[in-house]
Amino acid sequence: MRRWKPQPSWRFWAASVLFLLIAAAAVYTLIPVGRALALPPEAWPINAQLFAQGLLGLALLSLAGSFGYQIVATATLWYGLDRDGLYIYWLGHRTVVPMQMIEHVASGVTERGANGHLLQQIGYFYGAGRLANGQTVQRFSTVNPKRALGIQTPTEIYLISPRESAAFIQELEQRRRIGPIQQLTPGIEAGSIFFYAFWTDKVVQRALVLAVLLHLVLLGTLMALYPSLPALIEMQTDPSGQALSSVPRYQILFLPLAGALLGLLNLGLGLALYQRTSVGARLLQLTTVGLQILFLIAAATILL
Structure with missing residues (x-):
């Protein structure tokens, strides 16, 4: 099999610069949060502003991670040809296009929708989409779709950008x-390094999104109410409602901390189990949703 590298593009370097800038902004945003939490628990300046600052820092860190993923994906992108098919490789994944399904090769795709949205143009043009004419497009091109090669099959168009495109077309036709x-x-034959199958599972995706939203509601509410809480709060009561014990108010933040740790534990177990039992991995993520609801109920019981 002959290996074809993609054409060089300024998008790779743009993605690298964006990654560095956003990562620096994330660190700059999170440093004050870390300093605040480095104080003794009794002196923590917990409030809604600190929550918003921490959330912004984590969002920037996630965005930087997404750009970092695209940088590595661009650096590992290449195309292969043999008698049986066209192969597109990136980050250990492989897309297979059988040779008998290839109808023709178009020089550039100009239909609306070929480019995708802005985030699908970082590093290289990637992701699936739908053209204005209704066809599905799969993007694996480092250059604009107008200058890419469009590999036409009965159901999809694959956008690629091999170097020496004329020689590539000649070998493909042969x-x-x-x-x-x-x-x-x-x-797509997914590689195991990034647990592609786990992250693309619809049940897992929805469970994780819901669990994160519930956790943020719990944490944000507690941090917003924290300045108005008394120095000591009642964590346990008897059946008649009388307080059994009072603890420093910062201990109420252990509820979202426990929720986060149990969620991460279920996530790790789900990643480890998915290949052997996808149902079990899904149930673990749904369990995380249930746990976040229980922690919300516990917090409401303490505060009300």
């Missing part, structure tokens, strides 16, 4: 005329 030796199955 292999099409020779014909395949074996029939391949089209689609």
Whole structure:
């Protein structure tokens, strides 16, 4: 199999600069939060502003991580050809396009929707989309779709940008005329390094999003109410409602901390189990949602 590197593009360097700038902004935003939490618990300046600052820092850190992923994906992108098909590799993943399904090669795709949204143009043009004419497009190009090669199949167009595109087209046509030796199955063969199958599971995605939102509601509410709480709060009561023990108010923040730690534990177990039992991995993430609801109820019981 001959290996074809993609054409060089300024988008890779733009993504690298954005990654560095956003990562620096995230660190700059989170440093004051770290300093505040480095104080003794009794002196923590907990309030809604600190919550918003921490949330912003984590959001910037997540965005920087997304750009970092795209940088590595761009650096590892390449195309392969043999008698049986076209292969697109990135980050250990492989997209297979059987040779018998390739109808023709278009020089550039100009239909509306080929470019995707702005975030799908960082590093390289990536992701699936739908063109104005209704066709599905799969983007794997480091150059604008107008200058990319469009590999047309009965159901999809694959946008690629190999160096020496004329030689690539010539070799592709030669292999099409020779014909395949074996029939391949089209689609994505996911690598295991980034747990692609786990993160793209719809049940897992929805459970994780819901769990994170519930956790943020709990943490944000507690931090917003924290300045108005008394120095000592009642954590346990008897059946008649009389307080059994009072603790410093900062201990109420252990509820979201416990929720986060249990959520991370379930996430790690889900990643480890998904290949063997996807149902079990999904149930773990749904359990995380239930735990966040229980912690919300516990917090409401203490505060009301």
